[in-house]
Amino acid sequence: NESIVIKGKQFLVLKMIGRGGSSKVYQVLDQRNQLFAVKYVNLEEADPQTVESYKNEIEHLNHLQQYSDQIIKLYDYEITNSYIYMLMECGNLDLNTWLRNRKTVNPLERKFYWKNMLEAVQTIHKHGIVHSDLKPANFVIVNASLKLIDFGIANRIQPDVTSIMKDSQVGTLNYMPPEAIKDTSSQPGKISTKGDVWSLGCIMYCMTYGKTPFQTITNQITKLHAIIDPTHEIEFPDIAEKDLLDVLKRCLVRNPRERISIAELLEHSYLKLQS
Numbered sequence: 567n568e569s570i571v572i573k574g575k576q577f578l579v580l581k582m583i584g585r586g587g588s589s590k591v592y593q594v595l596d597q598r599n600q601l602f603a604v605k606y607v608n609l610e611e612a613d614p615q616t617v618e619s620y621k622n623e624i625e626h627l628n629h630l631q632q633y634s635d636q637i638i639k640l641y642d643y644e645i646t647n648s649y650i651y652m653l654m655e656c657g658n659l660d661l662n663t664w665l666r667n668r669k670t671v672n673p674l675e676r677k678f679y680w681k682n683m684l685e686a687v688q689t690i691h692k693h694g695i696v697h698s699d700l701k702p703a704n705f706v707i708v709n710a711s712l713k714l715i716d717f718g719i720a721n722r723i724q725p726d727v728t729s730i731m732k733d734s735q736v737g738t739l740n741y742m743p744p745e746a747i748k749d750t751s752s753q754p755g756k757i758s759t760k761g762d763v764w765s766l767g768c769i770m771y772c773m774t775y776g777k778t779p780f781q782t783i784t785n786q787i788t789k790l791h792a793i794i795d796p797t798h799e800i801e802f803p804d805i806a807e808k809d810l811l812d813v814l815k816r817c818l819v820r821n822p823r824e825r826i827s828i829a830e831l832l833e834h835s836y837l838k839l840q841s
């Protein structure tokens with residue numbers, strides 16, 4: 567097995583967890599047999615703007631460590647002109663893989679994961695960051711809680727055609743809010759924090775009904791039209807947890823101004839622990 571040296575510390579690579587474009591994530595062991603995740607980014611094919619976006623993401627990740635336990639721990643990092651190494655805490659599994667493998671979700675587990683996701687996203691919003699591309703692969707399960715692993719700031723380095731995009735959920739439209747599609751200015755920064763609420767609502771919809779609201783529409787253009795079409799009613803099959811049904815309906819409101827906020831979701835009766 568190969569080893570990686572970060573800031574003079576040696577790590578033994580156990581396996582590659584995932585890869586996307588020019589970045590790879592490894593599961594590694596340090597000398598004391600502690601488990602870590604190392605994200606490696608090859609900067610050789612990255613343009614200056616992309617390098618800057620990665621540095622920006624790392625600075626924010628480093629800064630937000632202190633504000634919430636629902637942000638992945640970043641222990642160290644090394645940036646050179648040709649690569650980036652980020653030494654982070656290692657999750658047991660990402661939420662996308664976990665959702666795919668689980669047929670049914672335990673209601674209490676779902677409620678706890680929802681609280682974790684809200685807290686993570688509230689933390690980045692409080693520091694002026696809107697993710698705008700939230701999906702299950704952005705969260706990992708560490709012991710019993712969910713942690714956010716990226717803020718959607720770093721550009722996806724255009725992969726060389728040979729690289730197999732195993733990064734499971736790159737480019738999925740299933741979590742995209744209507745305003746991001748309709749936003750004629752198409753300035754990403756223009757999307758408010760309410761866009762992340764829509765995406766979180768799609769994740770919770772999937773944890774409730776086993777699929778995202780528009781997953782059955784396979785044609786991407788038809789899907790985009792359905793997301794923005796007010797006459798296309800999203801189905802909410804009846805469930806025992808009426809509070810959860812209310813959460814889903816309030817997150818999946820097409821008008822961002824009428825959509826529930828993160829702060830209101832954290833006060834919602836669904837999160838009150840009795841039941």
Ligand SMILES: Cn1cc(Nc2nc(NC3CCCCC3)c3c(C#N)c[nH]c3n2)cn1
Pocket residue numbers: 583584585591603605638654655656657658659660663703706715733734
């Ligand atoms: C499948 N699986 C995932 C883990 N754990 C894990 N995956 C991480 N990224 C994964 C890369 C592939 C796509 C899904 C996220 C990171 C991480 C970053 N970035 C920081 N810590 C992590 N821990 C164990 N199995």
